[in-house]
Amino acid sequence: MVYDWNTCPKDVKDYIMDLKEGIKNVVGRDFVGFYIHGSLAMGGFNPRSSDIDVLVVVNNSMEVEKKKILAQLFLQYSNSPYPLEISFLNRVDLLDWRHPCPFELHYSEAWRKRFENDLSNGSNLCINENKNTDIDLAAHITITHHRGLCIEGEPIDKVFPPIPKAHYISSIVADYRDCLKNITEDPIYCSLNIIRVYWYLSEGVISSKLEAGNWGKGKLQERLRSTVSKAVDNYTGQENHDFNEEELVSLRNYLLERVEEILN
Structure with missing residues (x-):
């Protein structure tokens, strides 16, 4: 069973609202907005398996001490029970868009060990004042524009810039x-x-993974449809x-040939 924001169980919404309030308590007056993209926004x-994908926008650069408090919050919340992927973006960087986009702080389960090591060892390899960039943010912001949800804060179209098509494709x-x-x-x-990716490049459709799988079951070669159906079922x-x-x-090579043909 899969859900969107309107149909998801109450405990999913409670989890997100509690997370949002925890973030606001740390960020304070710099809070601009809390936005959901990804599978929960797109249905x-x-x-049992999906991440909760979040973008948070703030007005100023974040102090290291606040980042450490947020890191502790994410280590507590993520995988309890839903894995979290979250990026904090500075509004100044959004006003002066560049690709890859800078971020103030990022957390996903792939970063758990790095966060734990910094907090336990007093190191700053991951949680520091440096501003890094993430090529994925062009896609996250594009999806937020098309399908995302503002849970609290300023409207999406007032906060996020339009992303050039070339940056989204990149x-x-x-x-x-x-x-x-x-x-x-x-x-x-x-x-x-x-x-x-193939659906977008061939027809310009911005979709979820599930929507793409359902499309592929009817559009790809018949010999590949059982594989796609298994992926959708799982x-x-x-x-x-x-x-x-x-x-x-076989599925990879079929799609590789067609995607590369479009890109070239």
């Missing part, structure tokens, strides 16, 4: 290339994401199919 949220193609390499290790995410939790390497490589 493909599976409580962002999704970077993820697509990772998926080409990792499809046998992470078949569900990578299969659906490669299809999503993503939604309807079934738990196994994949063999041959079918995944």
